[in-house]
Amino acid sequence: MRSNEEVVREAYRLAEGSVLDGPGFRDLFTEDGTFNDVPNSQTFRGDQIPQALTGFAGIFPDVHRELLGVHVIGDVVAVELRIQGTHLGAFPTPVGDIRPTGNRIDVPTADLWYLRQGKVETFNCYNAANVLLAQIGAGPDFTSAIEAAEADASGA
Template sequence: MRSNEDVVREAYRLAEGNVLDGQGFRALFTEDGTFHDVPNSLTFHGDQIPQALTGFAGVFPDVHRELLAVHALGDVVAVELRIQGTHLGGFPTPVGEIRPTGNRIDVPTADLWYLRAGRVTRFACYNAANVLLAQIGATPDFRSAVEAARATTTGD
């Protein structure tokens, strides 16, 4: 049986833009395994898991994950990494799509992988979404947020 670290390293290989094997990635999970995109409050269950890969690769088709540190601690593998790529596809948001900018991203990330009997039961990705958005030119609209809060508190 492969070590937990080997399983996780294989998952990253399958998620690379030049490989992108969603079904192979899914096969590393238990039947009821989950993928949690923590910053975006998204959870993919079972056969939805490949959608997480294809959705991201549709925006950043050359996606690469540079693994900086991998720590296997029993049934948990903790990974520090950087998600890199080029913004070549539309980036979906609740108010519409951010058109491709061609900008490069280099996003600090920490991933936690939970395994049982050599298969992933839960994967939690904690990427710095604010860094990603800034790198593609989508900075926060603080003025609107302040005005909305002011209107709520003053009754305007």
């Protein structure tokens, strides 16, 4: 059986834009395993897990994860990394797609992998979504937020 670190390193290899093997990535998980995109409040299970990879790679087809530190603590693997790539695909938002900008992203991220008997039970990805959005030119819209809060306060 592979070590927990080997399983996690294989997961990152399979998620690279140049490799992108969603089914192989899924096979590293337990039957009931989950992939949690924590900043975006999304949880992927079963066949959704490879779709999460292909969806991101559709936006950043050259996606690469630069591993800065890998720390194994029993059945937990903690990884500090940077998610890098080029914005070449439409980025979906609740109000429409952000068209490709060609901008490079370099997003600080921390991942926690929880394994059981050589399989991933839970993968929690803590990416700096605000940094990614700023890097593709989608900074926060403070004006709309302030106007909405003022309208609520005035009862409008």
